Amino acid sequence: MEIFVFARFHARAGQDEALAVLMREQLQPVRAEPGCLRIDAFRSTRDPSLFFFHSRWVDEAAFDTHADLPHTVRFLKQVQQLIDHPLDIARVRQLESWAS
DSSP states (O other), X not given: OOEEEXXXXXXXXXXXXXXXXXXXXXXXXXXXXXXXXXXXXXXXSSOTTEEEEEEEESSHHHHHHHHHSHXXXXXXXXXXXXXXXXXXXXXXXXXXXXXX
């Protein structure tokens, strides 16, 4: 069953651009993963230090595989140095679809 993942990142003071670069660099390798249906990165229009990933996966197993890949492990180590909070990642399922 398809899942969606929301990840929130708030940059430490002075780390906004470093976080933006790191997130952009992650997009291409994740998009190449067979279980990834989509991933996009976002920056808040009201708080330039606030960023998000929104991704869509074929199933939970695909996301579990993603979490163990070298580029993901490397990203998580690097991002924790740039954010001012513990990791904030939620796996969710859609309550209803547009077709409903």
